[in-house]
Amino acid sequence: MRITSLLLKSSSSSSRWIARQSRDPYVKSRSGSGNSSSGSQNQPAYRSRSSFKLLSLATKYPSLLGPTTAGDKKVIVDLGAAPGGWSQVVSHLTKGRGKVFALDILDIEPIPGVEVIKGDFLSEEVREELRIRTIHSKPTSQNQHEDHDKDKVGEEYTSTFTSTTTPQGMVDCVLSDMMAPMTGNKTRDISLSLQLCAAATVFARDVLKQAPKGEEVRKEKEKGKKVWPGGNLVIKFFAHPDMDEFRSLELDPWFGKVVVEKPKESRSESSEAYWVCLGYKGDPTLR
Numbered sequence: 001m002r003i004t005s006l007l008l009k010s011s012s013s014s015s016r017w018i019a020r021q022s023r024d025p026y027v028k029s030r031s032g033s034g035n036s037s038s039g040s041q042n043q044p045a046y047r048s049r050s051s052f053k054l055l056s057l058a059t060k061y062p063s064l065l066g067p068t069t070a071g072d073k074k075v076i077v078d079l080g081a082a083p084g085g086w087s088q089v090v091s092h093l094t095k096g097r098g099k100v101f102a103l104d105i106l107d108i109e110p111i112p113g114v115e116v117i118k119g120d121f122l123s124e125e126v127r128e129e130l131r132i133r134t135i136h137s138k139p140t141s142q143n144q145h146e147d148h149d150k151d152k153v154g155e156e157y158t159s160t161f162t163s164t165t166t167p168q169g170m171v172d173c174v175l176s177d178m179m180a181p182m183t184g185n186k187t188r189d190i191s192l193s194l195q196l197c198a199a200a201t202v203f204a205r206d207v208l209k210q211a212p213k214g215e216e217v218r219k220e221k222e223k224g225k226k227v228w229p230g231g232n233l234v235i236k237f238f239a240h241p242d243m244d245e246f247r248s249l250e251l252d253p254w255f256g257k258v259v260v261e262k263p264k265e266s267r268s269e270s271s272e273a274y275w276v277c278l279g280y281k282g283d284p285t286l287r
């Protein structure tokens with residue numbers, strides 16, 4: 001194909017993209033009138049269109065960012081966080097009282113209360129650094145690390161946790177909106193996406209708070225609704241039979257409840273969806 005036709009092809013797809021963006025209400029409200037710091041009192045401006053997907057999920061699942069215990073500080077990990085929309089939402093919903101770790105290969109402009117880590121999540125060293133940072137995060141009333149308190153920082157503290165097993169997770173919620181650049185080759189794209197899902201899942205198993213044995217699910221006193229006391233995981237995936245198999249083997253047995261969600265803000269022509277995994281129960285073979 002000649003380069004001119006490639007250019008023509010890309011310019012017509014660019015115009016389609018621009019037209020679609022200008023019609024998209026979530027793109028319009030993302031940055032107010034072009035100023036990303038603008039926004040109303042109730043609805044702050046967010047950096048990404050994707051922010052509205054997380055807002056939608058958090059509205060449907062009020063304890064998504066962590067079991068709602070008054071005064072409890074949440075620890076939340078945001079994977080594939082750039083430009084920072086989901087972290088802004090988390091910071092907003094936790095009223096700045098949570099501890100948020102945002103990781104991406106790309107730069108993320110600072111967000112108050114959010115600790116940014118730049119690195120490739122598929123690198124074992126990067127995952128290990130993030131895991132250690134979550135262990136150093138401020139303990140919550142529920143955490144079971146009282147013997148690893150703040151004065152145990154530095155080498156001793158770190159070396160205690162350099163093994164791949166965390167005795168008890170510190171994290172209330174792991175969010176993954178990670179998405180590798182699409183190559184157009186479906187087999188390759190699904191395989192890359194599966195790799196990211198697998199890395200996020202293994203990491204979540206290592207760091208999430210685990211529901212106490214025998215208390216994996218309970219009913220709320222007032223409304224009689226079911227609640228899952230363990231930590232939660234949200235992962236973006238692309239619909240494919242391999243993904244269904246991944247879910248039934250790697251997610252369903254480990255969580256109290258796993259649901260597929262396609263927020264209305266997610267474009268209908270995209271095969272993306274999210275697994276919302278509630279109530280981490282731990283290794284099914286050990287229960």
Ligand SMILES: C[S@@+](CC[C@H](N)C(=O)[O-])C[C@H]1O[C@@H](n2cnc3c(N)ncnc32)[C@H](O)[C@@H]1O
Nearest residue numbers: 048050080082083084085086105121177178179
């Ligand atoms: C859809 S965007 C995330 C948008 C973000 N949730 C927001 O609201 O601003 C997907 C992100 O995944 C990141 N990503 C893809 N592969 C990654 C990897 N291996 N490690 C870290 N980040 C990765 C990309 O750099 C990209 O910023």
